[in-house]
Amino acid sequence: MPIRALLRPLSIVFLLVTPGLAAAQDAPRERAEKLLASFRELKPGKGLAPAEQAANTRIVESLDAAFDFDGLTDAILAPRAEKLTPADRKRFKDEFHGLIRAGTFVDTSAFFKKATLGFKPSVPGPTGALVTIHVAVPADDTELDVGLVWRDQAGTLKVVDVLVDGDSLVKDYQNQVARIVDRDGAAGLFAKLAERRAQIDRAQIK
Numbered sequence: 001m002p003i004r005a006l007l008r009p010l011s012i013v014f015l016l017v018t019p020g021l022a023a024a025q026d027a028p029r030e031r032a033e034k035l036l037a038s039f040r041e042l043k044p045g046k047g048l049a050p051a052e053q054a055a056n057t058r059i060v061e062s063l064d065a066a067f068d069f070d071g072l073t074d075a076i077l078a079p080r081a082e083k084l085t086p087a088d089r090k091r092f093k094d095e096f097h098g099l100i101r102a103g104t105f106v107d108t109s110a111f112f113k114k115a116t117l118g119f120k121p122s123v124p125g126p127t128g129a130l131v132t133i134h135v136a137v138p139a140d141d142t143e144l145d146v147g148l149v150w151r152d153q154a155g156t157l158k159v160v161d162v163l164v165d166g167d168s169l170v171k172d173y174q175n176q177v178a179r180i181v182d183r184d185g186a187a188g189l190f191a192k193l194a195e196r197r198a199q200i201d202r203a204q205i206k
Helices: 027-041 050-064 069-083 086-113 169-205
Strands: 116-119 129-137 142-153 156-164
Touching (some): 027 050, 027 086, 027 129, 027 156, 050 086, 069 086, 069 169, 129 156, 156 169
Antiparallel strands (some): 142 156
């Protein structure tokens, strides 16, 4: 399953519901539960009726609000930030966000529609509150634990990292970006992003 790679489709991504939810005893877990219900409502982007397209737009906007995109991309670029100009870093943020919007949300929806989920209570951690979800897809003989790290950002919980069987997605992205930048520089990094975007676009017109 393509979960960790920055430049390949992701089956698991950062999850959140729309802000404004009333405080609960375990707010991070409640947000995750409600968010996955929203993910399952997202429809593939081909041949949708206008009402379905409008519903998808609302869901995608709520998912956009889920991410601390500035914090995430700053963390991903941190090991090689000195090798990138401010313009490079901004471009990466914009293009990374575009990849998530264009390809990952629908991939994630399709994955969770066929999965059974077991939510554990949130636990405090060094970078935020961790909610672990046991994900099982019997049809694919797949089982894994997805950990969502939530941090309060100006009164709203946002996801700042995802753990897949204990491995940090942000750290994995850091390693990938560092390898590409060390070998091919900023130009190589953006070439890889463009390649991935072209793959997404081709898949959507099939």
